[in-house]
Amino acid sequence: MLATLIERAARGDTVELNLTGDRVIGRWAHIIRRRFPAAETLSDQARDDIASLASTLRLVRADTPCPVLDELFRGEPGLTSVAVEGPDGRLGLIMRERFLLVMSGAFGYGRPLTNRQTVAEITDWHPLVLLAGTSVLTAAQRLRTRPREARYDDVIVSDGDTRLSSVSAALLLDTLTERLSAKVIRDELTGLANRAHFLERLEAACIDASDPDEPGPRVVVAFIDLDHMKKINDSFGHHVGDVVLTSLAARLAAVAKEDELVARLGGDEFAVLTRLPEEAGEHEAKEIGDRYRAAAAETDPAVAPAARTKASVGVAVSGAQADAETVLSAADMAMYRAKQAGGDDVVTVLGVDAGLPGDVEQVDRSVRQAIAGDELRLVYQPIVRIQDRSVVSVEALVRWEHPRLGRLSPDRFLPGAERTGQMPALDRWVLRTACADLVTLTQRLGDAAPPSVNVNVSTRTLTTPFDETVLDVLAETGLPPDRLRLELPETADLTLLAGAHARLERLREAGVHLTLDDMGAGSTTLRHLSTLTVHGMKIDQVFVAGMLDNPRDHTVVKLLTDLGHGLQLRVTAEGVETAAQLEALAALGVEHAQGWHIGRPAPLEDLAATLTSP
Template identity: 35%
Template sequence: MVTRWRAWYLPIAVVMAVADVALIVLGTRTVFSNLLVWVPAVLGVAMAVANFAAAARGTTGQLRTFWRRLTVAMAFVLVAALSQTVDVMTVRSAGMPPIGSRTLLLYVAGTVLAISAMLRLPGGGRSWRQLTTAVLDVTVVAVTAGIAASEYVGWFMDRFGVSTSAWWLNIAMMAIAVAGVVVVVKIMAARQSPVPRAALWWLAPIGLAGPISTVLMTLLNSWPHLNGSAAVLPFVGLFGTLAAFAQQRPGGHAAPTLHPSFYRRSTAVPLVATGLASVLVATVYLRTGHLSTVQVGGTTLLLLLVVARQAMALSENSTLLDTVAHYAMHDELTGLYSRRYFTAAVAEASGPHTVMLVDLKDFRSINDSLGPAAGDALLIAFAARLSGLVGADAVVARLGGDEFGLLLPGTTAVTIGDEPLHADGHEVIVDLSIGVAEGDDDLFRRAEIALREATVNPGQAVVRYDASLERRLNQRATIAADLRRALSAGEFHLLYQPVVELPGGRMVGVESLIRWRRPDGATVSPADFIPVAEDTGLIVELGAWIIDTVCAQAAAWRHRHGPGALQSVAVNVSARQLLDPSLPDVVATALARHGVPASQLTVEITETAVFGGGRALNTVTALSSLGVSIALDDFGTGHSSLGLLRTCPVDAIKVDKSFVDGLNGTPQQEAIAIALTGIAETMGLRTVAEGVETPEQAQRLFELGYRHAQGFHFARPLPPEEIDALLDRAHRLAA
């Protein structure tokens, strides 16, 4: 109910202001009770008091204190308006409108309390230049007000004489005017304020109420039933209500930081003040033919203040330009040089130099798993490490994201170790891709080519530029251009490598492997086109085709050879595919379209793809929820393998060929293969040994507890029809 009533505060305040204007216009044409104009005056101010109190209740801390103080100040104005209403009904005066000392005292008290509330409002820190400029602005406004006041006082004395009441009225009007100046200056000088700037601007016109009411006293003197104070008080209430509404609207509980651009706009205030003073002085001189000492001295002082103000502004602008130039050439987060500065420095370097471009691998995954704060801290820590590795003659820059650049004199690169980095309470080890170019020509582009090679070839952490990289780059560009055409033209096909059961070698599953044959019969190695497909994003579309083709082939084998002919058909899924949230839907749709049970499909992923968690791990979890088997491929060669067995929904591990090659050697060479089968058995996981090439390896794997294997010893990757033949042979043998 209270909230609903508050919604009427602003409309009532608007109605009171409109009614006041209507009554003033009507009062110049007809006579009515002099009490009538005080109804909107009192109600308008009452709306401001109610709104200030509501603003205080809806805020906390400094804001609540500020609005409570303004509520008390406006309450004094409300009581003063009621007191003046009584004066109008009881006091008789000639020349000056009826106003008693009690009323004047209440107006002055309310004004002083409002000034106190504004002065006690924190304004935020500023530089000494900004503080000096603010002081000069205040002084300019004060001198302008003084010049205007000298003319105002003379006019006031001529109009109302020098009676005690006139003096008190003059003091009250001047105090109210000072309140308006204080509000404007406070808005100008504040760098930050807990009060919304819109609210402060709505409060500013209230300070003009006193002088305007005095002018209206003269203009309305011919109509005794009208009153200058009653004419302005509804607008005091309206502007106060608008200020409170600016505080209470959504987003109004905190004022934004005042940026330098805004402060430059605030220079209009002293310029306007100076312009008004000039107009006033010119008008007085043209009317009277002379100026008072105060007006001449004030105008001279005003000109000196404006010169000083502009000199300070130029100095501040110079500092601002220096700051802007600094940030244009430096990275805000790390403090290193920016990409713009770095490229310019490389271009201007004379003589032999070395450019190193460094990229943090899997930074996105780390950022997703540990959070943006840790990601920023990691970048800052790495920037500090790079700076500590090079001398004063080197240029270290952050080129963007997780990429850094070093420009070193001479042709010797620095070694960047992989010690842990401290990032927001975490110790993180990051792998790096580094491209190096040495010499004196086109170093940045050559280093970018080398970095590109290091990025697409995980086995090469550091790549130095040579001419062969250009040829490979051109080759990748050609492949990228042909990939989509090849997919549309049906140039890709799948081979299937059997997974067999030890020791007998019975085929129990297959792993699908993609191949590309051009129309001219030439083949493109997966090692060449898969990284390009990853880079271009076409791997998502290509991967969807592979999944659908594998499911279609699995359905065909089930139809020809029975549901139990193959336990598993495996498909490899890349890191880029795991970042695609639609992958589980792609798999589910393919399984449903071809009628293949989810348990027959195995999705093979690498440890690196899910190391950082985040979206990739969420996708794997969603795939597992479908009933699809998850296998970790090349197990033991990636990140934190044992930890992944706890966090990732794994059903099988495929032991990398590098561990199989060490079988039948020393106990040390066999140690990992032995340990892995023990871990898998304890955790209830299947194990598949990859890259088995000899009967001795197969026998030793069986002795160590392995029951599934694949490799050239059993079969090379085969087309679907040859898998059909193997299944037929197995069926005949079983029969």
């Protein structure tokens, strides 16, 4: 019986505990901890432990005369309840208000009769008893399942040993309301404002700044992105990454002025909302960015010394016609400029108005126009067999020939396309163009053409019926399915890939090759390999870049290579920039490689010339 109840609780079912005395309470806690060492209680592992709300609970014996309890309650006005220990070890509860009503005669009999009774006769012998460690949310949910007349009774909290305390239902529900309200506007990891709250405040500030009658101060957004955060996660683990983020959040909050809002937008992206007077210029804007960049660069003794942080900061200042989306996008793009310049830098942009984003073009909403305007181009980077340097495939990479800004690399527009839901349209264009280009190359070059083409599939596209798109494109262009290799993002959520499993399997059965990209970049590598049937894997370039200098990176490359070979997968190393790296990869048994040392991304015509050159 006991084992059955524990198993039900582990599955998340509600289990009522009628604990009988201190000895039995301790026995339950011991069994729970032994059966489930990862959990201290049957409840969720939550940060908001109800024990933090509990106050000392007085315990009386069941044979205590009611007048004694009456004197106890009247002598301690703050005492809302007492626990009652029955002769059989049962644990009961008496609520103060209900007891005083009984003593007053409200139930038809009064003090003369009650004075002759013991507390056992008016005790609720079925109180709600929860173990310390139970979350406030879980406790509130348990309260709702109680009989209506008992929903406002105190909750008994046991430490699993001998100590008992109690939490009033009113305090429990008020605390839950307060914490749920905080979660609406707060980032759970850092405690800073979350993205939704930041955008709400930004929108309000932009409306105020754009008031035609009484325009407010200019809106300023500083977009902060950590440099090499991925490297920290990969080298030290995501638990250290979380410490880095919380430490950074505290430093950013510490340098914020009273009227500045600091938020975590997600991942390692932070933002600051503030104001500047109309006459302020680049100097004032850069001062804001430098203040936060310097805070990001400080070290924290709580963080691994090698996990030092630096940040790229983009600062956008609105014009007279501010628009929240435009200002945030401009700050984002300015941050990417700082990152492209080497990082640990600040780039500012002034006069950002709705539809007129100053020096930084708002590209987030323009990908479809770029497709329609024939502004996108594909370049191809060769993937070679290390043993003989023969080309085994080419990876299709997209570029934007912007009419004003010139050629834009993917990091300038892909994040915006991902945020605004335009990646499926972009992925379709890349897929169709790449397949058509390979057919064209084959017609021109025959056997000299690349055997296949690699096309990336974004996380968002995986949520669409992309299998239909792929099969339609293959039929339309005439490219054989086995000449197409789809690269799947290793960092995609496992549940998302599970939802796409049937579509991926359909493509695999049709002959399309599937490859997991950026292996090691995420925390789900092994789970992806255990749930997805793929043909190949690509080792993330961050490990290749450091493998000659960092023994940890070298070990990761070796482990991933051995893992791939054990699963009979093609292993490709990305980001190969030196002959020494290529030689080290060959020594580890890596079959394929790509990178600037092998060949830079090139337009179709240049690729054709390279493939046919002696």
